[in-house]
Amino acid sequence: MDAFVQAHEAVIRLGFFLGIFAVVALWEVLAPRRALTVSRALRWGNNIGLVALNTVLLRLLFPAAAVGMAAFAAEQGWGLLNYYQLPFWLAVPLAVIVLDFVIWLQHVMVHAIPALWRLHRVHHADLDYDLTTGARFHPLEIILSMLIKFATIMVLGPPVVAVILFEVILNGMAMFNHGNVRLPARLDRVLRWLVVTPDMHRVHHSWEDDETNSNFGFNLSWWDRLFGTYRDQPRAGHEGMTIGIRGYRDTRQVSWLPGLLSLPFKGHVSDYAINRRQWADPAKGGD
Ligand SMILES: [Zn+2]
Numbered sequence: 001m002d003a004f005v006q007a008h009e010a011v012i013r014l015g016f017f018l019g020i021f022a023v024v025a026l027w028e029v030l031a032p033r034r035a036l037t038v039s040r041a042l043r044w045g046n047n048i049g050l051v052a053l054n055t056v057l058l059r060l061l062f063p064a065a066a067v068g069m070a071a072f073a074a075e076q077g078w079g080l081l082n083y084y085q086l087p088f089w090l091a092v093p094l095a096v097i098v099l100d101f102v103i104w105l106q107h108v109m110v111h112a113i114p115a116l117w118r119l120h121r122v123h124h125a126d127l128d129y130d131l132t133t134g135a136r137f138h139p140l141e142i143i144l145s146m147l148i149k150f151a152t153i154m155v156l157g158p159p160v161v162a163v164i165l166f167e168v169i170l171n172g173m174a175m176f177n178h179g180n181v182r183l184p185a186r187l188d189r190v191l192r193w194l195v196v197t198p199d200m201h202r203v204h205h206s207w208e209d210d211e212t213n214s215n216f217g218f219n220l221s222w223w224d225r226l227f228g229t230y231r232d233q234p235r236a237g238h239e240g241m242t243i244g245i246r247g248y249r250d251t252r253q254v255s256w257l258p259g260l261l262s263l264p265f266k267g268h269v270s271d272y273a274i275n276r277r278q279w280a281d282p283a284k285g286g287d
């Protein structure tokens with residue numbers, strides 16, 4: 001099975017991507033959560049353009065992808081799960097959960113470190129929130145992600161199947177929880193005990209700093225609850241909240257591809273990142 005997965009990694013992932021994309025896109029048409037504020041053609045054209053660019057770039061830089069790294073680690077006997085032989089049924093879910101935790105940590109890190117927040121701003125500057133937002137990342141952040149994934153795989157030694165499973169789940173969940181879709185409130189509450197729902201991740205795309213620095217999870221909702229970064233709902237409500245980053249509202253900069261690519265090199269780093277504020281004015285401190 002490993003050889004099959006390794007040989008068909010790109011096709012498997014593309015197949016799931018297109019299938020899940022179609023389902024969520026249809027769901028957005030049938031039961032939208034919010035009215036979009038910017039032309040969909042403009043946003044989709046550029047967001048999907050960025051995804052295509054990233055896909056080509058990753059193929060050129062890392063042709064064997066994360067799955068290839070897992071196979072290599074297995075060959076070399078690298079990583080905890082190659083060292084301690086766990087049963088397959090246990091190793092696969094364990095590896096998926098650990099990879100999800102690392103992605104969560106990485107997400108907190110790109111918010112905290114000013115230079116990395118510059119890259120991650122590309123994801124947050126989208127003026128609307130829909131399934132294409134879920135795949136909208138600056139190429140440098142995509143490369144950073146891949147290197148962190150490689151390092152994790154070398155230390156963890158996950159089964160090849162777990163890595164492809166994780167990639168498919170992460171990709172599918174990102175489209176689902178960035179979906180501009182309506183879910184019955186009760187279902188949302190139940191699902192949230194296990195996974196990140198669209199309403200949960202939408203809080204993270206609010207233009208309010210404290211709301212943006214909440215709900216870093218992509219798949220499992222546990223990490224935010226466990227580590228104290230969970231926020232239930234946006235203060236202004238899902239229909240009233242503003243999506244994006246304060247001060248970054250010009251579509252040439254935040255919707256068009258050249259603007260997206262140059263965004264990390266523009267402007268100031270805003271309050272979202274660790275900013276070592278000076279509490280000179282006691283009246284303003286402590287918020
Ligand atoms: Zn973020």
Ligand SMILES: [Zn+2]
Pocket residue numbers: 123133134178201204205
């Ligand atoms: Zn997001």
